[in-house]
Amino acid sequence: MSKREVNDIMLHFDDQVSADLEFDIIKGMLEKKALQPTAKARSLALVPLKNRRSIIRRLQETEELRRLISEEDSFPALEFEEMHDELRLLNIRDSVLLEVSFSKISRASHTMNSIIKQLKGQADKAPRLAYIQKEIPFTKDLIDPIAKVFNDKGQISDNASTTLSQIRDEMTGLRRKISRNFNRVMKDLQEKGMLADIREGFVNNRRALAVESTYKRRVNGNVLGSSNTGTITFIEPGAVIPLNHELEILRDDERKEKRRILKELTRVARRNLPLIHSYQTALIEYDCIQARTKLAIEFNAFLPGIPKKTGLQLVKAYHPLLVKTNEGLGIETHPQNINLSKDGRLLVISGPNAGGKSLTLKTVGLLQIMLQSGLLIPASPTSEVGFFDSILTDIGDNQSIENQLSTYSYRLGRMRHFLKVSDSNSLLLLDEFGTGSDPELGGALAEVFFEELYDRGVFGVITTHYANIKSRAAELKNAVNASMLFDRETLEPLFKLEIGQPGSSFTFEVAENNGISHKIIKRAKSKLDRRKVELDAIIGDLQKDKAKLAKLTNRQLRAELEAEKATMEARKIKTRFSEKTDALNESTEAHNQDLTRGRKLGQFISQFMPGSHNKNLLEEINKYLALENSRVEDAKKRNAGKSSKGKNTSIPSAKRRPNHRSDEIKKGSLVRLRTGKERGEVIAMQGKTATVMFGSFKTRVKIEKLTFLR
Structure with a gap:
């Protein structure tokens, strides 16, 4: 690994962090997706980076290939x-490649040509993939010479040279002659009853007669060996001995000619050594990319937004290993929405054991490591994830028998390390923060550690049961409390993260759910300060009430959206109905006018006198036509006046409309529906549509239906 590559590696990333976040398992899965040894080795040696350019290059390569495959290209x-x-070998003068080597070179050239052809004209769609092979030409400079020498089975063909063709023709004729002579001798000995039941065999790659040992002196030929029991002697007939010697000479001539051909073909390969080297480099890169892509498809992973600022906003994020496990068990996996920003960079999660606190913490850490290692993450593409220079973890029980360290001693050692190296570009993940010692004394020390880490500007997720940590998080401006929800009626965890308030540990509820008798639980409650029990119950009730309120709010929002849709639909129907009515009235009026004109025309026809000047009639017709013409002109002027009036009246009407400031709406804006009072935050923008979080309810709304608040 070069010095530059070493400098790109995330700071303070060690085996403990990898094990805590189960990144080793991810690397093992990635290794199985790779095809060749180098890509497999790189997969197992994968580490997260801190160099933004290197990370983005890997991510974009993977995303481009994922899109090509998902779009059926x-x-x-x-x-x-x-x-x-x-x-x-090609770097060694006068060396000769083996037959199998040319098969490798040919396949590499064919594969590279296929990739070049596939990516031709797709520089805009897959620029990173195209860049890898941009200096490699589409060529058959290696394919054609190899194809002239080798057949489809990868063997040197008879037509590789005239000399080889002649040698092999002679060998074919000689083999036939040997076979005829051998069969003639075997038939003669068979008739004489001198052969064993097996009749023949092969010894040292030579065909031999299986002669009963009692007759071996009566058969002309060379003895090549005998059976284990000695009852059968294998003899090469004298009639084929000189022919076999001649065949061996031809085989040696064939070997020499094949070596000459391979030596000549090696010269061709040596002239194209830079091309072969470029094939090797590019194909290994594509192997690594396809491995990352296969893993992304298996995890249903995507590329999130990559802001330059530190922090993260995970939307519908999953722990990939939990999803795989739950799929096998037929269990639903709940996604999590997690936000760490400068305004809320320390997230303190509390709640019952087995409620998902540690899993949420591990999800944040594992997805961050995966992303900075160039792997796509199982979260909505609307997520945004910045980069950290270091990820620091203290998860699980890590007591060391070898070093005689207790869990608490180990954690104090880790905390000393964190206080030494952490800064505003660090992501800190602390599970069961402060445990392992006396609750009161350990809680006080944990609170001081918490304040020290906060003052260093770190980002982090911390799980705890300590009330003083929850209280301190509520007091600090850039810290946020969160809780894992718990159903007090079913006594089951909901595995859902609720931001904004601390959670009860539900100690007694969890104990009851695990079969502890009500009598024991009652005795335990009696040993606590009554106010502590009441406070825990109040927190639990608040969580329950908040969940109910969230459901009601969601229902109200859905109702308002449905009402807005119904109103818009009714307006469209009314507009269509008015247009149809106006068209029908115009049609009726035109029809009546046509009837009147038709009757008048009938009167003129009846008054017309053939052979007469009809002067009076013509004057009457001219007067009628002039009158009708003036009516038509008046109608046109009225219609033009209505149209102009409609345009003019629309201007003051628009001025009287309230200013909704829709053009000011952007990501992070506080907005409300124009038809409702519920406020929400814009978390994403796409064209003329905004994604808005109304409490815990997320929906997509057209910007024209929103009012900007701040």
Whole structure:
């Protein structure tokens, strides 16, 4: 690893952090997706980076290939083998490659040409993938010479050279002659009853007669061996001995000619050594990318937004290993929405044991490590995740028998390390913060640690049961309390994170749910300060009431949205009905006018006198036409006046409308529905549509239906 690559690695990332967040399991899964040894080794050696450019390059490569595959644009299969030995031999003068080496080179060239052809014209769609092969030409400079020498089975063909063709023709004729002579001798001995039941065999790759040992001196030939029992002697017939010698000479000639051909073909490969080296480099890169892409598809992972600021906003985020486990058990996995920003950079999660606190913490850490290692994460693409220089963890029971360290001693050692290295670019993950010692004394020390870490500007997720930590988080400006919800009626955790208030540990409820008798629980409550029990109950009731309020709010919002849709639909129907009515009235009026004109025309026809000047009639017709013409002109003027009036009246009407300041709406704005009073925060913008969080209810609304508040 180069010095630059070492400097790119995330600070203070060690085996303990990897084990705490189960990143080793992710790397093992990635290794199985890789095809060749180098990509497999890189997968197992994967570490998170802190260099923004390097991280984004890996992420974009993976996202481009994921999109190509998901959009049914097939990507060529990576049918290649690494060519380290071949590259080494080609650097040695007068060395000759083996037959199998040319098969590797040919497959690599075919695969690379397929990739070049696939990515041709897709520089805009997959610029990162195209960049890897941009200096590699589409060529058959290696494919064609190899194809002239080798057949489809990867063997040197008879047509590789005229000399080889002649040698093999002679060998074919000689083998036939040997076979005829052998069969003639075998038939003669068979008739004489001198052969064993098996008749023949092979010894040292030579065909031999299986002669009964009692007759071996009567058969002309060379003895090649005998059976284990000695009852059968294997003899090469004298009639084929000189022919076999001649065949061996031809085989040696064939070997020499094949080596000459391979030596000549090696010269061609050596002239194209830079091209073969570029094949090797590019294909290994594509192997690593396809491994990351296969893992992303398996995890249903996407590329989130990558802001330059430190922090994260995970939307519908999943722990990938939990999803795999729950899928096997047929259990639903609940997504989490987690936000760490400068205004709320320390998230303190409390709530019952087995309620999902540690899992939420691990989800944040694992997804952050995956992303900074170039892996897509199982979260909504509307998520935004910045980068950290270091991730510091203290999760689980890590007591050391070897070093005689208790859990608390280990945690104090980790905390000393955190206080030494943490800063505003660190992500801190502390599970069961402060435990392992006397609750009162340990809680006081934990509170001081909490304040020290807060003053360093760190980002982090902390799980705890200590009331003083919850209280301190409520007091500090940039710290936020959160709780894991618990159903007090069913005594079951809901595995949902609620931001804004601390949670009860539900100690007695969890104990009851695990089979502890009511009598014991009652005795335990009697040993506590009554105010402590009441406070815990109040917190639990507040959580329950808040959950009910959230449900009611969601119902109200849905009702308002449905009402807004119904109102808009009714307006459309009314407009269509008015247009149809106006069109029908105009049609009726035009029809009546046509009837009147038709009757008048009938009168003129009846008054017309053939052969007469009809002077009076013509004057009457001219007067009628002039009158009708003036009526038509008046109607046009009235219609033009109505149209102009409609346009003019629309201007003051628009001025009288309230100013909703829709053009000021952006991500982070506080807005409300124009038809309702509920306020919400814009968490994403896409064109003329905004994604708004109304409490715990998220919906997409057109901007024209929102009013900007601040």
